[in-house]
Amino acid sequence: MxxxxxxxxxxxxxxxxxxxxxxxxxxxxxxxxxxxxxxxxDIFRGVDxxxxxxxxxxxxxxxxxxxxxxTSPPLGKISKGxxxxxxxxxxxxxxxxxxxxxxxxxxxxxxxxxGGKISITWSPDRKNISSEEFLKCDAVCIKxxxxxxxxxxxxxxxxxxxxxxxxxxxxxxxxxxxxYHISLIRELTERNVPIFVRxxxxxxxxxxxxxxxxxADGIIVDTHELKVFSAPRDAIKNYGISPVAAMAVVRRVLxxxxxxxxxxxxxxxASSGADVAKYIAMGAELVDITRACLIAxxxxxxxxxxxxxxxxxxxxxxxYDWKVGAERIEKYLNAxxxxxxxxxxxMGYDSIRELxxxxxxxxxxxxxxxxxxxxEGYDDFLPMWLH
Amino acid sequence: MAEKSVFTRSSDINxxxxxxxxxxxxxxxxxxxxxxxIACGINKDVKIQIEGDAGDFLGALNNGAFILLSGNAGxxxxxxxxxxxxxxxxxxxxxxxxxxxxxxxxxxxxxxxSVGQMMYDGTIIVNGTAxxxxxxxxxxxxxIITDDVGNxxxxxxxxxxxxxxxxxxxxxxxxxxxxxxxEDIKKIQGYVDSYKLRLSxxxxxxxxxxxxxxxxxxxxxxxx
Numbered sequence: 001m002x003x004x005x006x007x008x009x010x011x012x013x014x015x016x017x018x019x020x021x022x023x024x025x026x027x028x029x030x031x032x033x034x035x036x037x038x039x040x041x042d043i044f045r046g047v048d049x050x051x052x053x054x055x056x057x058x059x060x061x062x063x064x065x066x067x068x069x070x071t072s073p074p075l076g077k078i079s080k081g082x083x084x085x086x087x088x089x090x091x092x093x094x095x096x097x098x099x100x101x102x103x104x105x106x107x108x109x110x111x112x113x114x115g116g117k118i119s120i121t122w123s124p125d126r127k128n129i130s131s132e133e134f135l136k137c138d139a140v141c142i143k144x145x146x147x148x149x150x151x152x153x154x155x156x157x158x159x160x161x162x163x164x165x166x167x168x169x170x171x172x173x174x175x176x177x178x179x180y181h182i183s184l185i186r187e188l189t190e191r192n193v194p195i196f197v198r199x200x201x202x203x204x205x206x207x208x209x210x211x212x213x214x215x216a217d218g219i220i221v222d223t224h225e226l227k228v229f230s231a232p233r234d235a236i237k238n239y240g241i242s243p244v245a246a247m248a249v250v251r252r253v254l255x256x257x258x259x260x261x262x263x264x265x266x267x268x269x270a271s272s273g274a275d276v277a278k279y280i281a282m283g284a285e286l287v288d289i290t291r292a293c294l295i296a297x298x299x300x301x302x303x304x305x306x307x308x309x310x311x312x313x314x315x316x317x318x319x320y321d322w323k324v325g326a327e328r329i330e331k332y333l334n335a336x337x338x339x340x341x342x343x344x345x346x347m348g349y350d351s352i353r354e355l356x357x358x359x360x361x362x363x364x365x366x367x368x369x370x371x372x373x374x375x376e377g378y379d380d381f382l383p384m385w386l387h
Numbered sequence: 388m389a390e391k392s393v394f395t396r397s398s399d400i401n402x403x404x405x406x407x408x409x410x411x412x413x414x415x416x417x418x419x420x421x422x423x424x425i426a427c428g429i430n431k432d433v434k435i436q437i438e439g440d441a442g443d444f445l446g447a448l449n450n451g452a453f454i455l456l457s458g459n460a461g462x463x464x465x466x467x468x469x470x471x472x473x474x475x476x477x478x479x480x481x482x483x484x485x486x487x488x489x490x491x492x493x494x495x496x497x498x499x500x501s502v503g504q505m506m507y508d509g510t511i512i513v514n515g516t517a518x519x520x521x522x523x524x525x526x527x528x529x530x531i532i533t534d535d536v537g538n539x540x541x542x543x544x545x546x547x548x549x550x551x552x553x554x555x556x557x558x559x560x561x562x563x564x565x566x567x568x569x570e571d572i573k574k575i576q577g578y579v580d581s582y583k584l585r586l587s588x589x590x591x592x593x594x595x596x597x598x599x600x601x602x603x604x605x606x607x608x609x610x611x
Contacts, residue, residue: 124505126467126486126488126505127486127488127507129448129467130448130450130469131427131428131429131430131448131449131450131469132430132450134428134448135428170482170485170486170501170504170505170523170524171462171463171466171482171485171486173481180423180443180444183397183423183424184423184424184427184444184447186398187397187398187401187424187427187428188427188428188447188448190402190405191398
């Protein structure tokens with residue numbers, strides 16, 4: 001009723017911030033190892049959670065010491081201090097930092113010396129991307145849409161004082177153009193790095209196939225758990241599917257294409273190591289946990305980001321103490337990494353690469369139907385998934 | 388004596404080009420036959436002369452080079468270019484200067500549409516006709532077209548200027564015609580003289596039309 005009254009008074013859509021949580025993950029559990037032939041690993045700290053990307057298109061493999069990804073929000077949505085904190089923590093923990101659409105900052109490159117890798121973003125917003133970054137980066141992410149939800153024109157609040165609209169790729173007018181972009185980026189990077197295609201969880205089948213056939217090295221699927229800083233409230237809650245459902249679609253499509261491995265990164269609101277491990281078992285190679293990182297940095301989920309008056313200095317231009325923030329995020333990521341190792345160890349594996357869907361069970365019929373996992377009790381895939 | 392090598396694939400041409408410009412400040416490519424991505428991402432102050440027809444993305448992300456093409460080019464010439472000069476002595480396909488944020492792009496020929504789409508800064512000069520959606524989403528810089536243009540010029544522009552010497556079929560959302568100032572006339576004359584542009588005998592520089600945004604703080608679908 002408040003919503004109707006607000007619109008009746010203003011005549012405009014209500015702006016908001018936030019995301020839509022997928023509750024399905026709570027209905028999915030692991031089956032731990034217990035005895036021969038699969039026993040829990042004694043010392044979980046020895047468990048390997050490294051991720052390695054290799055393909056014929058790359059000169060050298062890309063190695064990460066953690067399956068964690070964080071997409072740095074753009075300057076203008078968050079302060080520079082917070083961007084520095086995120087970069088520092090993620091890179092020190094050996095994860096993958098995907099830089100924002102409106103460019104990188106110098107400190108992000110500086111912290112890369114500590115470990116971890118940086119992927120730059122080639123998106124419809126190319127104001128601050130330069131050819132030098134293509135030679136420095138460890139990966140490139142071609143983002144097919146712009147902003148936090150596709151199809152939504154927004155004013156990009158450039159912190160340097162200009163405002164401009166950031167729509168879809170104007171130089172991508174047919175399916176074939178994606179392969180042209182990929183070959184352009186191979187030239188710009190001198191064929192050294194993996195290229196991921198990033199798209200929203202809409203037409204997942206189409207874009208997964210297109211990315212594979214266009215020569216990409218992997219995909220990044222954004223879901224409705226992607227945090228939105230500023231958009232009409234309707235756009236936050238009502239568009240896109242959950243990460244659990246998205247992974248089910250990706251697995252099915254790759255199986256139909258008879259593709260054994262096509263690295264997938266999934267955007268989630270995962271906050272624990274077990275959550276991350278579940279997505280890995282569902283087929284993801286890396287899991288984007290940006291929202292959890294923002295909470296570790298001090299975000300209290302007030303969903304007032306669109307006002308730019310965040311009292312916790314997260315979604316604002318106010319000075320943010322990056323050292324304090326970096327320490328908190330790093331501690332959180334270290335704890336998360338240990339939880340991931342514990343999950344892998346409890347499955348009886350020495351390496352995260354051994355996690356698979358057989359380790360998981362859906363607790364409800366609904367979860368099994370959507371996720372494509374075996375249903376507890378029935379202990380098999382639902383018939384709809386067996387074709 | 389200049390080193391000579393023969394290649395057909397874009398990747399081989401670019402590799403040879405990069406090796407050449409590590410040693411010298413000039414390079415020449417002859418016999419280009421529509422290969423894509425040629426001379427993309429050059430970060431040096433070098434001169435690259437190209438004869439033949441280029442494919443798409445010629446000089447994309449140019450960051451300092453002077454690229455001279457004697458021939459026609461495909462789509463998206465100078466995509467996201469930030470510095471340097473690209474001069475095309477021929478016609479180009481769609482999207483010349485798309486996402487441009489600096490430098491100068493000169494086309495001595497006709498362009499299909501979408502010139503300077505999403506342009507942030509820099510200068511585009513077309514000495515010929517240009518199609519539809521010129522300067523769509525323009526947020527800075529300037530576009531000068533000496534001849535006729537199509538529909539929706541300056542559609543959704545938020546800043547920058549577009550100058551047209553010929554007829555305009557229609558302007559786009561948030562774009563309006565305004566009068567030329569004496570500085571504008573001087574500026575256009577300067578470009579005509581510097582780059583030896585050919586103007587139709589029927590066109591005088593004072594006849595050029597100028598298109599600017601209605602409102603700089605412009606929200607899609609309404610006012611802020």
